Amino acid sequence: MTGPLKGVRILDLTTMVSGPMATMMLADQGADVIKIESPRGDHMRHVSAMNRGMSASFLSCNRSKRGLALDIKSPEGLAIVRKLAATADVLVQNFRPGAIERMGLGEDIVRELRPDIVFVSISGFGETGPYAGQRVYDPVIQALCGLADVQTDYATGQPRMVRTIVPDKTTAVAAAQAITAALFARSQTGEGQHVRLAMLDTMVAYLWPEAISSLTFVGKEIDPAEGQMGLDLVYETEDGYITAGAVSDSEWQGMCRALGREDLLEDARFATAGARAQNRPARREIVGEEMRKWQSEELLARLDREDVPAAPVLTRWQLLDDAQIEANGTIEIHEDETLGRVRQPRPAARFDRTPAAVQALAPYLGADNAAILGELGYSGTEIERLAEAGVLASRGPATDC
Numbered sequence: 001m002t003g004p005l006k007g008v009r010i011l012d013l014t015t016m017v018s019g020p021m022a023t024m025m026l027a028d029q030g031a032d033v034i035k036i037e038s039p040r041g042d043h044m045r046h047v048s049a050m051n052r053g054m055s056a057s058f059l060s061c062n063r064s065k066r067g068l069a070l071d072i073k074s075p076e077g078l079a080i081v082r083k084l085a086a087t088a089d090v091l092v093q094n095f096r097p098g099a100i101e102r103m104g105l106g107e108d109i110v111r112e113l114r115p116d117i118v119f120v121s122i123s124g125f126g127e128t129g130p131y132a133g134q135r136v137y138d139p140v141i142q143a144l145c146g147l148a149d150v151q152t153d154y155a156t157g158q159p160r161m162v163r164t165i166v167p168d169k170t171t172a173v174a175a176a177q178a179i180t181a182a183l184f185a186r187s188q189t190g191e192g193q194h195v196r197l198a199m200l201d202t203m204v205a206y207l208w209p210e211a212i213s214s215l216t217f218v219g220k221e222i223d224p225a226e227g228q229m230g231l232d233l234v235y236e237t238e239d240g241y242i243t244a245g246a247v248s249d250s251e252w253q254g255m256c257r258a259l260g261r262e263d264l265l266e267d268a269r270f271a272t273a274g275a276r277a278q279n280r281p282a283r284r285e286i287v288g289e290e291m292r293k294w295q296s297e298e299l300l301a302r303l304d305r306e307d308v309p310a311a312p313v314l315t316r317w318q319l320l321d322d323a324q325i326e327a328n329g330t331i332e333i334h335e336d337e338t339l340g341r342v343r344q345p346r347p348a349a350r351f352d353r354t355p356a357a358v359q360a361l362a363p364y365l366g367a368d369n370a371a372i373l374g375e376l377g378y379s380g381t382e383i384e385r386l387a388e389a390g391v392l393a394s395r396g397p398a399t400d401c
Contacts, residue, residue, distance in 0.1 A: 003030025004354040008183065010034070011081075011088040012065065013105075015042045017138075017165060018199060019094040019122050020061040021172035026179060027064035028347040029356040034088075034372060035065045036081060038072065039393035041365045051339050053398030059362040063344065067363030068372050069393040076391045078104050083376050086113040089186075090179055094122035097132050107194055116192040118182040122175055126198040136199065141167035145203035150211045152225070171202045234313055235291040242296050244303055244310040246287075252276065254306030258299070259290040336361055338397045366394030 008031040012023040020035070020042070027033040035042075048057035068084075070077040082105070085091055091110055093100050100106055100121070107119045121127070124136030131144075139161050142148045147166065148159040178195050186192055204212070214222040234241050246252040249272070256264045264270055264286070269279040276283055291299065296312055303310040312318075319325055320343075334342045339361065347356040369392050373383050386392045 001030045001032060001359055002354070003028065003356045003359075004351055005180075005183075006030035006354070008032065008090065009088045010090040010092060010179075011084055012036065013081075013091065013093040013095070013100075014122065015094065016044060017061055017168040018171040018175065019092055020044070021169060022122070022175035022179070023092055024061055024063055024065065025172070025176040025347070028358060029349075029351075030354070030359075031090075033065040034084060034368075035062060035067050035363070036072070036084075037067065037069045037365060039069055039390070041069065041395070045365065050398075053395065054339055054362065054364065059342070060344065062362040064359035065363060066368040066372060067366060068369055069366030069395075070369075070386075071391050071393070072103060072105075074391050076386060076389070080373065080376070080391075081105065082109070082113055084372070085110045085117070087376075088114060088117060089183065090118040090120060092120040092122070092175070092179070096135070097121075097123055097127040111192070114192075116186055116190060118179060118186065118192045118195060120175065120179060120182075120195045120197070122171065122197050122199075124199050126201065127196065131200075138165040138168045141199045141203055145200055146207055146212060146224075147203060149225075150207065167199050167203045170206050171197065171199045174202045235288055237291055237294055237296040237299055240296045241313040242291070242300060242310060243313055244291075244308055246276075246308060247273070249273065251308050254308040255287070255303065258302040258306045258308060259287070259294075261286075261290055332358065334358060334361060364394070364396050366392060367396070369394055 005026055008026070010023055010026060010031050010033045012019065012033050012035045014020050014023065015037075023031075023033045023035070042058060042062075044058040044061060045055050048055050050056075068080075070080060072078055072081055085105070091105075093105075095103075110117055110119060123132070124141065125131040125134065134140075142161050143159075145167065148161055151160040151162060152158065153160055175195075175197050178197060182193055182195050212224055214224050214226075234243055244255065246255040252270065253265060256262055268275065270276045270283055294302075300310055300312060314322060320331065325331060330345055332344055332346050334344060336342050342361060344358055344361075346358065349356060369387070370380070370383050373386075373392075374380075378386075383392070387394070
């Protein structure tokens, strides 16, 4: 293991995306993350593109971890997890409120085993309140936090979902940050603590600075639908699509020059940022009409010369060959004996003294059963017995491609 979190052990009892992605970030940064799964495995093992029994979605949320699959409901399985908890710096779980206590792994029990542990609970809505016990998926949070309202179609008035799981992944980032903050606090005080994180809370905070900020001043609220920034989004060109943003006065002036429409600089409707926001529909219509007269490459070059933020709208295929993605080394190819060539994004944060890295690809179900139990002192004979009794489970690569 390499990275700034080398020497930290994390017990990962999470499933799906928010928890696994958070612990994956920490694993990439050097933490020894042990993913605990039931004998049937995390649901993400069974969705998306498959290669020899490995799901692309599971791999992309669980790389750099070790895997232990056992029946936590059995006395012996629970005993194994408790022994692991005694060796862990962090325990992360995202079951519905009350479930971890019913399993026999509540904070009080775990803290008896490891008094200074950082105990992390990720939930959809929090641990109390009318929604606390409900099952949750990403679209439910999008609906409740205001994100679907932000995406409302101006023509029809219909709220819309974002077509990617923003709440799940935003919560993952928030959880990873909170875990490292709690570990830092422990290094100063010697004490662990319970970190609670709700997806709903995370997303309200995430949206607030620009999408909900007009509700900041009590008694002086402005309807967010009216006050929301009218960001320039996607424009059609003669041969494709680009995005271009003219927020400041200088950017608007540069856009007008790039489009060959200096006459718009004298138009009172667009003379100030406030006027441009107020007359957003007219501005977008004029700009959109002008954009369609240009080839994308030429127009992007003109906008760049005028220091106007702009970029081509890439397909997901095209981003693989984008010059900036290549210059950054954003996407890596890993050679694996079982899966062949595997493409993954590198860890985003670069540490010059303790570099993070993709430590390994995601484990097959129970791939590290023997190694992890061996570290706990179980003999080979005991491990075989537990496997025969159904306490341990494993599943290797599929025989087909």
